[in-house]
Amino acid sequence: MNRRPQPGDDTLTEAGLPASGRGRVLVIGCGALAREILAVLEANRLDHVDLTCLPAILHNRPGRIAGAVRAAVERHRARYESIHLAYADCGTGGALAALCRELGIDMISGPHCYSFLEGNAAFAARAEDEFDAFYLTDFLARQFDAFVWRPLGLDRHPELRDSYFGNYRRLIHLAQSDDPALDARARDCATRLGLEYERRRTGYGDLESALTRWGATAGQANGGHG
């Protein structure tokens, strides 16, 4: 089994996750998805797939994501048979798609993780009715202060809240797991932002299908050894 120690959220936010060095296939992912990716790899017995994650806080600086991905691919390319990218566009304005074309690697389709965790088709179908929704995943609910509250200066200037969120109506927690404590935390985030709360169980959506596809392709191509 590909059982790896669960990295701490603060570490995933600031530093990401190093590759273990085991396996022939590497997934480069966002630190905000590390737990979910490891869970999918384990559940599907994809022991030949290794994972490294970039710092999740790049979510707040999407202009820096493509450069960080390029550096990670260059750093790991010689060690692995194939590399895949567990990012969607994620605010890069097409930069990640262009980079993947240039480097010949695959990525997850869709605008962002909120979409592919729910499933891109389902997310797109709801989009027109949800443009006033602010989304949190499990990771972002746990790291709300690091990703939302402090970067927006709401710890120092709570009076700015409505400048940011006045046009939003509700916070939707796209839940990957069933965790009452996390649910309560996400509900509290909604209260702090002055928004209605809704929980939606998504599971792993298109993330799971992408990972299993990448794992299976590598398994077939290499006769399942390793």
Place this chain on the structure above:
Amino acid sequence: MANDAGEDDEIVLSELDDEALNLQMQDDLYDGLKEEIEEGVRILLERGWAPYDILTRVLVAGMQVVGDDFRDGILFVPEVLLAANAMKGGMAILRPLLAETGAPKMGKMVIGTVKGDIHDIGKNLVGMMMEGAGFEVIDLGINTEAESYIEALKREEADILGMSALLTTTMPYMKVVIDTMKEKGIREDYIVLVGGAPLNEEFGRAIGADAYCRDAAVAVETAKAFVSRKHNRMSAG
């Protein structure tokens, strides 16, 4: 830019001469001190400053520094919002006086965030800086449909359409608006400027906008350049 707390306690705005007060107000704007800005504006008005001079030489000049430092990664969104709120306080005092005192009018802009998008921080900053530069701004708010933009452009006899989007999923709607303008044969009657975090120049060109503006300062300069070109064409024709 900011003075330390000890100095702040000792500063009495009304005791500063004009030049020192201007500099202090620009510092206060940088620090997002709305009440100080409102007080400073009132003092300068009492001293006989023209509202337009207060707007351009103090508030816009101060916001220019804020914008530059935001672009250079020295300031971040919360600080820019606080500065903008402070400027808004000053503008609220000056706005009714500007028309009375014959401030120059650069042109009229209709601005709004596109359909399906509720993000308005960037759009509000552009609107404020355009107003500061002498443009009349008709703000349609958020979630704006093509018909609403077009109706407002005609009703207001505007020169410029400004569209904003923060999402990759909503920015294509800008093309819908421009294509609708083309269908109605009115595209060339207006200058179309677009902006928003996920956009770039290539996107602006691809959808048929006149220009992509990466920030509020660029929007102001671009609008000025296009309006003066339009006026030149009209006087030549």
